[in-house]
Amino acid sequence: xxPVERIWNSAQLPTLPAVAVRLLEIVRDPESExxxxxxxxxxxxxxxxxxxxxxxxxxxxxxxxxxxMDRAVSILGxxxxxxxxxxxxxxxxxxxxGPKAEHYRNFWVHSVVQAATAExxxxxxxxxxxxxxxxxxxxxxxxxxxxxxxxxxxxxxVLEEAKLPGTTLSQLEEARLGFTHVQIxxxxxxxxxxxxxxxxxAAFHHAPLEKVLELGTDPNARLLNAMxxxxxxxxxxxxxxxxxxxxSLREISSHCLEMTEDDLVVFLSNIEExxxxxxxxxxxxxxxxxxxxxxxxxANEQLVQLAxxxxxxxxxxxxxxxVAEQEKRELETRNRELQQQALHDPLTGxxxxxxxxxxxxxxxxxxxxxxxxxxxxxxxxxxxxxxxDTFGHQFGDQxxxxxxxxxxxxxxxxxxxxxxxxxxxxxxxxxxxEKGVExxxxxxxxxxxxxxxxFGSTPVKITxxxxxxxxIPRRGETGIGDRLIAVADECxxxxxxxxRNRTILRHVMDERDRQLQQLxxxxxxxxxxxxxxxxxxxxxxxxxxxxxxxxxxCGELAVRMGYLDIAELHSILKHQEVTGDRFCAVAVRLxxxxxxxxxxxxxxQQEDPRTVMGALVRTGLLSPDVASGALEDYTxxxxxxxxxxxxxFA
Numbered sequence: 110x111x112p113v114e115r116i117w118n119s120a121q122l123p124t125l126p127a128v129a130v131r132l133l134e135i136v137r138d139p140e141s142e143x144x145x146x147x148x149x150x151x152x153x154x155x156x157x158x159x160x161x162x163x164x165x166x167x168x169x170x171x172x173x174x175x176x177x178m179d180r181a182v183s184i185l186g187x188x189x190x191x192x193x194x195x196x197x198x199x200x201x202x203x204x205x206x207g208p209k210a211e212h213y214r215n216f217w218v219h220s221v222v223q224a225a226t227a228e229x230x231x232x233x234x235x236x237x238x239x240x241x242x243x244x245x246x247x248x249x250x251x252x253x254x255x256x257x258x259x260x261x262x263x264x265x266x267v268l269e270e271a272k273l274p275g276t277t278l279s280q281l282e283e284a285r286l287g288f289t290h291v292q293i294x295x296x297x298x299x300x301x302x303x304x305x306x307x308x309x310x311a312a313f314h315h316a317p318l319e320k321v322l323e324l325g326t327d328p329n330a331r332l333l334n335a336m337x338x339x340x341x342x343x344x345x346x347x348x349x350x351x352x353x354x355x356x357s358l359r360e361i362s363s364h365c366l367e368m369t370e371d372d373l374v375v376f377l378s379n380i381e382e383x384x385x386x387x388x389x390x391x392x393x394x395x396x397x398x399x400x401x402x403x404x405x406x407x408a409n410e411q412l413v414q415l416a417x418x419x420x421x422x423x424x425x426x427x428x429x430x431x432v433a434e435q436e437k438r439e440l441e442t443r444n445r446e447l448q449q450q451a452l453h454d455p456l457t458g459x460x461x462x463x464x465x466x467x468x469x470x471x472x473x474x475x476x477x478x479x480x481x482x483x484x485x486x487x488x489x490x491x492x493x494x495x496x497x498d499t500f501g502h503q504f505g506d507q508x509x510x511x512x513x514x515x516x517x518x519x520x521x522x523x524x525x526x527x528x529x530x531x532x533x534x535x536x537x538x539x540x541x542x543e544k545g546v547e548x549x550x551x552x553x554x555x556x557x558x559x560x561x562x563x564f565g566s567t568p569v570k571i572t573x574x575x576x577x578x579x580x581i582p583r584r585g586e587t588g589i590g591d592r593l594i595a596v597a598d599e600c601x602x603x604x605x606x607x608x609r610n611r612t613i614l615r616h617v618m619d620e621r622d623r624q625l626q627q628l629x630x631x632x633x634x635x636x637x638x639x640x641x642x643x644x645x646x647x648x649x650x651x652x653x654x655x656x657x658x659x660x661x662x663c664g665e666l667a668v669r670m671g672y673l674d675i676a677e678l679h680s681i682l683k684h685q686e687v688t689g690d691r692f693c694a695v696a697v698r699l700x701x702x703x704x705x706x707x708x709x710x711x712x713x714q715q716e717d718p719r720t721v722m723g724a725l726v727r728t729g730l731l732s733p734d735v736a737s738g739a740l741e742d743y744t745x746x747x748x749x750x751x752x753x754x755x756x757x758f759a
Contacts, residue, residue: 461527476582575601576604580617635649
């Protein structure tokens with residue numbers, strides 16, 4: 110915190126030149142004439158030259174060259190001419206060189222965007238007052254200029270911190286300094302005796318969105334709405350908080366300016382073009398300004414992330430404080446235990462039971478969140494006691510080492526193999542399908558059966574029995590990990606009772622979940638490639654082993670792919686909080702997504718087509734053109750049509 114008097118007592122506080130002060134007096138005088146404006150501006154040769162140059166700029170679209178001040182003011186109008194003269198006075202205050210130059214440039218770019226936006230809205234709402242709209246937009250950030258000039262050492266760190274997304278500049282100013290640039294601007298405008306409407310707009314332009322939408326019959330509602338929209342537009346084009354700014358732009362444009370979503374997209378593009386024209390007037394570079402289409406994608410991405418973060422925060426807020434200390438103690442205890450215990454079995458080199466239990470617990474939680482299946486494969490070396498009794502424990506240890514090596518070579522990188530105890534091993538299968546688990550279990554059995562074990566010159570027949578189980582954990586379901594292990598263990602002993610050296614799989618899910626998983630598997634890009642005979646199963650399987658799809662939540666993915674908008678996402682998340690049901694089930698029940706759309710989203714969540722396509726190109730299985738064409742055909746043939754603007758495929 111610093112005393113605000115430091116600003117008002119500083120010799121660096123910006124002041125208006127005499128010409129600008131006189132122009133403001135003329136504007137307030139209803140009896141003033143155009144020649145009064147002309148004669149006053151002529152008192153300052155620098156401003157006069159800039160105003161004539163401005164009249165010839167593309168911003169105003171004058172066809173014939175303007176050479177005289179009288180004609181320039183006549184063409185521009187007294188209000189616009191006065192606004193520009195004041196603007197040029199401020200330009201000299203903000204276009205600085207030296208170590209603070211970047212912050213002065215940022216201030217001025219922000220102001221130009223606000224002014225150009227405000228002038229466009231003024232042209233739409235009150236054409237005769239567009240000059241006043243331009244001036245008001247230009248002066249909204251006047252407080253930032255004053256703080257940069259009077260308290261730079263304290264203010265620049267705040268501006269640097271504000272570059273990060275998530276917190277507004279006004280919030281940071283209040284927290285770090287004890288006052289905001291809005292308050293400073295309001296006081297300066299009062300000292301300069303600017304019109305009350307401009308002072309009111311400056312005080313209001315960063316007001317909470319709900320207050321903007323409640324203006325109703327306020328006599329200054331049009332100007333205030335325009336300034337709130339202009340401030341949001343400047344945040345959209347110039348700051349990191351593009352998602353929040355876009356949300357404000359949508360709300361204000363819809364409720365206050367009678368714009369549709371398509372109208373807003375066009376208007377933002379017009380703002381971009383108008384800003385680049387305005388930059389010519391003030392000799393400001395906007396080369397770093399992104400185009401409106403790229404900005405829209407970034408802002409929508411931020412909105413999805415914000416929606417998901419808000420959902421997570423709301424579901425955790427009620428319990429976070431209560432369990433925080435307990436979780437900290439448990440985490441510290443667990444870390445100490447993990448440091449003391451080895452994560453691998455000392456004989457075979459594979460993971461041990463402790464590690465497996467930890468991974469199983471994490472996978473259960475992940476599969477609950479993502480509504481994805483979980484599978485366990487249990488393996489037991491047949492007649493292992495006889496092997497030990499006949500050939501000795503040293504040979505038995507060699508058998509365990511070799512079968513563990515075979516298991517490691519057979520399972521995928523993403524799977525978790527562990528020694529469960531004695532001659533029993535277990536595999537936690539990552540992102541399994543019922544058929545995939547069955548094939549993996551059978552490959553394990555076959556690879557051991559094919560291996561030639563010898564005790565000296567004596568062949569020794571070694572086989573394994575395999576039991577497997579697959580399930581989809583549900584929200585609120587307890588003990589699913591233990592239950593899955595128990596079912597896989599039952600299958601293992603059933604295989605032993607039926608003669609050993611065989612595989613038995615059992616699914617622990619209702620028929621609807623089972624059918625859903627089958628549909629998801631059939632919809633995957635890899636399955637489609639095999640069906641189209643572009644690749645065979647062994648080739649695509651090898652690619653998938655080293656192809657990890659980044660996890661994206663269903664809601665975010667559905668918005669990206671155009672099956673939901675932000676409002677629909679919020680609605681589903683709220684219902685999900687109440688019911689505890691899976692996201693896609695809630696989306697279908699509310700009629701916001703079809704079953705076909707949810708299947709395609711879930712298939713993409715489990716196996717991103719673009720990631721697979723990249724892997725196919727990198728491994729040389731498909732050329733870039735063939736892979737790209739295959740992805741386009743897959744999307745056209747399999748993907749349901751999007752209902753909203755597509756932000757990214759996945």
